[in-house]
Amino acid sequence: MAAIKIENLQKSFADFTAVKNSNLTINNKEFFVLLGPSGCGKTTTLRMIAGLELPTSGKIYLDQDEVSLLRASERDIAFVFQLFALYPHMNVKNNLAFPLKMQKYSRAEIKERVMEAAKLLRIDNILDSKISSLAGGDRQRVALGRALVRRPKAFLMDEPLGTLDAEFRELMCLELRKLHDDIGATTVYVTHDQQEAMSMADRIAVMNEGEVLQADSPSIIYNKPKSKFVASFIGSPAMNFIPFNQSVQKNQTEITIEGTKIIIPKQLEESTTQENFLGIRPENLKLVSNEGVAGNVFGIEYLGSRKIVTIETKFGKIKIRIDSNVNLKIDENVQFIPSNDNQIIFDGKTEKSLISEFLN
Amino acid sequence: MSKVELKNVTKIYDKTNKAIDDLSLTINNGEFFILLGPTGAGKTTTLRSIAGLEKIDNGQILFDEQDYTSIQPAFRDTAFVFQQFSLYPHYKVFDNLAFPLKSRLRNFSKEDIKEKVEKVAEMLKIKSKLNNKATELSGGEMQRVAIGRALVREPNIYLMDEPLSSLDAKLRETLRVELKNIQRNLGATILYVTHDQAEATTMADRIGVLEEGKLVQVGTPEEIYNNPISTYVAHRLGSPRINIVNEDVLSLENSPSNTKKLGIRPENIKINTGNFQGKIRTIEALGAETVISIDYKQIELLALFQGIFKGTKGENINFDINANNILYFNDKNESIR
Numbered sequence: 001m002a003a004i005k006i007e008n009l010q011k012s013f014a015d016f017t018a019v020k021n022s023n024l025t026i027n028n029k030e031f032f033v034l035l036g037p038s039g040c041g042k043t044t045t046l047r048m049i050a051g052l053e054l055p056t057s058g059k060i061y062l063d064q065d066e067v068s069l070l071r072a073s074e075r076d077i078a079f080v081f082q083l084f085a086l087y088p089h090m091n092v093k094n095n096l097a098f099p100l101k102m103q104k105y106s107r108a109e110i111k112e113r114v115m116e117a118a119k120l121l122r123i124d125n126i127l128d129s130k131i132s133s134l135a136g137g138d139r140q141r142v143a144l145g146r147a148l149v150r151r152p153k154a155f156l157m158d159e160p161l162g163t164l165d166a167e168f169r170e171l172m173c174l175e176l177r178k179l180h181d182d183i184g185a186t187t188v189y190v191t192h193d194q195q196e197a198m199s200m201a202d203r204i205a206v207m208n209e210g211e212v213l214q215a216d217s218p219s220i221i222y223n224k225p226k227s228k229f230v231a232s233f234i235g236s237p238a239m240n241f242i243p244f245n246q247s248v249q250k251n252q253t254e255i256t257i258e259g260t261k262i263i264i265p266k267q268l269e270e271s272t273t274q275e276n277f278l279g280i281r282p283e284n285l286k287l288v289s290n291e292g293v294a295g296n297v298f299g300i301e302y303l304g305s306r307k308i309v310t311i312e313t314k315f316g317k318i319k320i321r322i323d324s325n326v327n328l329k330i331d332e333n334v335q336f337i338p339s340n341d342n343q344i345i346f347d348g349k350t351e352k353s354l355i356s357e358f359l360n
Numbered sequence: 361m362s363k364v365e366l367k368n369v370t371k372i373y374d375k376t377n378k379a380i381d382d383l384s385l386t387i388n389n390g391e392f393f394i395l396l397g398p399t400g401a402g403k404t405t406t407l408r409s410i411a412g413l414e415k416i417d418n419g420q421i422l423f424d425e426q427d428y429t430s431i432q433p434a435f436r437d438t439a440f441v442f443q444q445f446s447l448y449p450h451y452k453v454f455d456n457l458a459f460p461l462k463s464r465l466r467n468f469s470k471e472d473i474k475e476k477v478e479k480v481a482e483m484l485k486i487k488s489k490l491n492n493k494a495t496e497l498s499g500g501e502m503q504r505v506a507i508g509r510a511l512v513r514e515p516n517i518y519l520m521d522e523p524l525s526s527l528d529a530k531l532r533e534t535l536r537v538e539l540k541n542i543q544r545n546l547g548a549t550i551l552y553v554t555h556d557q558a559e560a561t562t563m564a565d566r567i568g569v570l571e572e573g574k575l576v577q578v579g580t581p582e583e584i585y586n587n588p589i590s591t592y593v594a595h596r597l598g599s600p601r602i603n604i605v606n607e608d609v610l611s612l613e614n615s616p617s618n619t620k621k622l623g624i625r626p627e628n629i630k631i632n633t634g635n636f637q638g639k640i641r642t643i644e645a646l647g648a649e650t651v652i653s654i655d656y657k658q659i660e661l662l663a664l665f666q667g668i669f670k671g672t673k674g675e676n677i678n679f680d681i682n683a684n685n686i687l688y689f690n691d692k693n694e695s696i697r
Contacts, residue, residue: 037528038499136399165398166556170599177642193529199644199651219668222647235647237533283648283667299537301562302581304598305627305664308562310537321648324582330544 002063002153002186003028004049009058011044018044020210022058026154029184031177033197035233036207042190043158045207049188050156051075062153078147080157086131086142092118093127096145103150117148120182137168144179154186161196173199194234198222206230223342224359228351231279231344237308240285241346242278242315247271248345248354255345258314260293265341265358275348282308282321284342292335293318297328311336361549362424362516363389364410369419371405379405381573383419387517390547392540396560396596397570403553406570407519410551411438423516434465439515443522445506447494454490457481457508466513480508483542500531511542520552524559536562557597561585569593591621591693600626600651600662604689609659610636610681616688616696623687626651629663634680640673654679 004026011019019041026032034042047053049060051072060068067075086095096114105113118124121141131139140160147155160176161169177200180187191197197204198218205215206229214226225231231239244257248271255262255278262278295313302324309328311318320336328334345354353359364387371380380402387393395403408414410421412433421429428436439460447456457477461468468476481487484504489497494505503523510518524532524539540563543550554560560567561581568578569592577589581597588594594602603624607615610622631652638656650669654661654677663679671677688696 037530166558167398167596167601170601195529195646198646218647219645222645223668233530236529238530281648299541301537301540302585303558303561304585305625 003061004154004186004188005061006045006049007059007061009045009048009060010056011041011048011053012056017210019048019055022210022212024205024212024215026186026188027202028186031180031187031189031200031202033201033204034188034190034207035192035194035197035204037192037233039209040207041210042192042207046156046158046188046190049154050077050079052079076150076153078150078152078155080143080147080155080160086139086146088131091128091130092123092134092142095131095142096127096149099146099150113149113151117145120148120179121145136164137172140164140172141175144176148183152185154188157187157189159191160189162191169196176200195236198234204234206233208233224353225344226353228277228279228346228353231346231353235281237282237319237321239279239281240318242280242318243348244276244278245274246276247274248276262338262343263341264343264345265356267345267354267356268360269355271345271347271349271354273347273349276354277346277348279344279346279353280338281342282319284339285318285320285336286339287320287322287326287334287336290335292337294333294335297330297332297334300328300330309334361389361514361547363387364517364549364551365420365422365425366406366410367420367422369406369409369421370417371402371409371414372417378573380409380416383573383575385568385575385578387549387551389424389549392543392548392550392552392563392565393568394560394564394566395551395553395568395570396555396557397553398555400572401570402573403555403570404521405573407440407521407551407553410436410517411440411519412436437513437515439510439513439518441507441510441518441520441523443525445502445523445526447502447505447509449493449495451494452490453481453486453492453494453497453505456494456505457490457512460509460513476512480511483511483545484508484538500527500535503527503535507539511546511548516549518548518550520550522554522556523552525554525556532559539563557599561597569596587695587697588623588687589695591623591689594623594687594695598625600664602626602687603629603661605659605661609657612683612686614683618690619688619696620691621689621693623689624661624681625685626662626664628682628685629654629661630680630682631663631665631669632678634678636679636681638677638679640671640675640677642673643669643671645669652677 006022006024009019009022036042048055051070055068059066097110100110118127123141161172173196201218203217204221206213208229214230222234246255248267250270252267255264295311298312299310301308307322307324309320309322347354366383366385369380369383373379397403409416454477458473461473481490486504524535564581567581567584568575571592577593585597591604605622607619607622638654641653641655644651650665652663652665690696
């Protein structure tokens with residue numbers, strides 16, 4: 001297995017720049033997720049690491065070796081595609097053996113590697129089944145197995161679970177992570193689903209418009225986002241952003257929004273503009289019976305162990321996470337306050353978070 | 361809008377494969393009804409049968425007590441929203457939305473059409489895009505137009521086949537709340553099918569759970585979550601998934617005598633308290649909450665912890681289970697009440 005490093009990587013298609021000056025280091029044995037909305041450049045980055053696209057400029061290293069311009073077949077990297085690219089007329093065993101036959105491995109070697117991969121993925125009992133007779137999950141495992149038999153230096157996965165049922169996706173997330181822990185393979189995984197990223201990654205790189213905005217562990221990305229985009233992209237439901245008209249100074253501990261005073265963590269950085277945003281996650285707000293910010297219930301989303309309430313307020317729509325046994329009605333008048341001071345101020349101009357005692 | 365009833369509907373493919381099996385269901389006027397089930401459970405076949413796109417082999421389909429079983433699709437007056445939005449790429453958004461109103465069957469005036477299109481565009485926040493070509497829209501906007509094309513009409517029922525599943529996760533979340541709100545304001549009758557439990561519990565007035573062509577339980581999201589009739593239904597709702605373990609794993613005192621399995625929702629396992637002791641297998645920090653996988657007598661139990669959990673893999677951990685929230689199942693995996 002290997003570490004992957006990309007330096008000042010750039011990819012342009014005619015006058016469109018898909019990836020802008022990206023720098024990332026993916027450590028040996030790390031489960032690394034590239035996360036972002038469609039069109040953010042995550043798949044292009046992955047394809048450049050695989051060698052399926054060549055960079056316009058910049059470098060890619062596999063351990064010490066520069067591979068930027070090598071062909072895909074010369075890189076010793078396995079790619080798992082979104083759709084199961086399997087041979088439907090062949091049985092599982094032959095699908096697994098196929099990449100090894102192409103590389104002219106001995107029969108004994110092929111047999112050993114196929115059995116090893118099949119056992120790891122728990123598909124050794126269906127080796128003789130035809131692909132067309134398998135359920136979606138088993139097919140996905142065979143597709144993974146076909147990557148596994150090559151014992152590559154790294155796995156690259158482009159939304160491998162994208163086509164699966166939601167429920168099944170959750171199971172496969174667990175399986176993939178377990179498999180990763182078992183074989184310790186460096187994995188780069190592309191998805192637009194923040195929940196997949198949070199539940200599997202050692203580290204996440206959030207991308208938008210061709211740029212890597214932040215690369216950190218899931219909990220740092222969630223709790224200490226460096227920008228408004230990262231804060232809004234991670235978390236379900238997303239963080240609430242309340243615009244306010246007041247510049248923020250060093251050592252400030254309070255702001256006033258529409259006449260309501262709100263305690264904020266002590267600020268260590270000043271804003272560059274007057275129009276800023278207060279960011280509060282839905283779980284950091286609570287309902288109160290008086291002296292809170294008032295609003296009307298616009299939507300109630302029941303999610304089993306919790307509910308998400310959308311409240312129409314003078315600041316716009318605010319989401320609060322509450323216990324599922326709290327009963328509310330649409331259009332009901334409610335009040336809420338922050339339940340702690342885990343709040344972040346975002347500079348309205350740079351859209352970056354301002355450093356505070358909470359973020360420090 | 362109408363009340364829609366299915367009475368003992370069966371649809372058979374290839375002579376033996378029952379895609380829907382003796383399915384009876386009433387969708388009330390103004391109700392948001394969601395059919396939930398995995399791929400192959402019969403969700404789409406049910407929708408297509410109501411629309412008349414499939415000829416059913418047995419049973420009846422009624423709109424407001426009237427038998428529509430053998431009526432041609434065009435005269436059933438249903439509006440279908442497909443998973444893959446199919447817009448006319450060379451048309452403007454306005455014309456895409458107006459298209460269903462221009463049918464000879466309906467005979468609307470130009471002014472009527474304009475008014476209806478603008479009202480729907482306003483609701484779906486695409487009014488500023490009315491003059492754009494369909495190809496100039498983002499994925500989310502295209503799906504709004506596709507939904508809008510159904511909403512411009514007032515059919516007997518809106519039939520929606522996983523309309524949000526091809527969208528980004530973030531967009532899906534936003535549209536969920538909007539669609540529920542629009543439905544409530546219009547008093548629309550919607551039959552919506554999905555495999556995504558979050559869509560089902562957040563939007564539905566009632567959920568019907570499908571298992572291999574059979575409707576196994578119907579109820580409000582709360583009823584289905586709290587009182588599932590079987591382990592199959594218990595597994596359909598809840599994320600992380602419910603823990604189902606053999607009765608002897610926890611050896612509880614007050615279980616009903618015929619209990620074979622216990623169901624414990626992860627949020628009902630309380631961490632760092634109580635007399636059960638296990639080992640931490642994995643910790644998944646999801647932001648607002650943390651999923652902790654506990655190894656207890658070689659059985660995996662998932663616990664849901666609110667907030668950030670401080671602990672490490674391999675550590676011993678104490679936990680408690682609230683006896684009031686345990687579900688009991690018999691040897692047929694049916695719930696014991």
